[in-house]
Amino acid sequence: MAALDREIATYQAHLGALLDHANEYVLIKDSSILGFYPTKHEALKAGYLRFLDEAFLVRQIKPTDGTKQLSRSLLPG
Numbered sequence: 001m002a003a004l005d006r007e008i009a010t011y012q013a014h015l016g017a018l019l020d021h022a023n024e025y026v027l028i029k030d031s032s033i034l035g036f037y038p039t040k041h042e043a044l045k046a047g048y049l050r051f052l053d054e055a056f057l058v059r060q061i062k063p064t065d066g067t068k069q070l071s072r073s074l075l076p077g
Contacts, residue, residue, distance in 0.1 A: 006030050007057035018061045028057040036061075 007028040011018070014033060018026060025043035027034045029051060037043035043058040
């Protein structure tokens with residue numbers, strides 16, 4: 001398992017409930033949602049204070065992930 005795979009899966013699995021905190025930043029470690037913060041800076045600070053040099057995820061909560069889907073072929077007709 002790659003770094004942060006568990007945290008990303010946790011975010012995706014709980015996105016429906018997380019949307020109550022839309023536009024805030026969530027702190028996730030392993031499969032635990034540890035808190036919500038108004039700014040990315042505050043979330044990162046909390047993560048570094050708690051986990052020092054361990055991996056953790058800070059992500060802004062949004063209804064969509066911003067991924068754009070494109071057709072396989074970009075050529076006309």
